[in-house]
Amino acid sequence: MTTLDKNENSDFIQESLSYLENLGYDNIKADIEGYETPKSYHKKGSDIVITPDIVAEKAGRKHYFELSLKSEEPILLKSKWRFLDVLTRMKDHKFRIITRRGHYKFTQDMLDDLNLDKNPIKL
Incomplete structure (x- = not known):
């Protein structure tokens, strides 16, 4: 989800x-008020900052969650997802x-x- x-969609974040x-x-x-902000990553040579929407732990393993909503900037969203997938x-x-x-x-x-083979969580 972009900034x-x-x-605009803080209720969806709370629901998630x-x-x-x-x-x-x-x-x-x-990445909302009331919670600790996850670690952000800065792209070298530009002012682009990537912050995962939600980071949580379960059974000792870290899980990164991205919230997918229709966006005006799909290219930025694709690069964010690709980066988080590789990371x-x-x-x-x-x-x-x-x-x-x-x-x-x-989302699909x-x-x-x-070319990501993921099954989205549907709320």
Whole structure:
């Protein structure tokens, strides 16, 4: 989710956080007010900053969650997902996508464009 989308969809972030808490995730960090902010990554040579939407732990393993909503900047979103996918594979963490009704097709098209074989969590 891009920065503009985060401001408009804080209720979806809260819904996702409560869903993850009910599944037993702990040490949850989220990029919203009231939670500790996850570690951000800066792209060298530019002012682009990538911050995962939600980072949580379960059974000693770190999980990165991205919230997928229709976006005005799909190229930026694709690069963010690609970076997080590579990062999680390098460090043996998990990377999941969370989406909601009305955004399934957009999410699946994005995953197909990136050749990511992921099953999104549908809330």
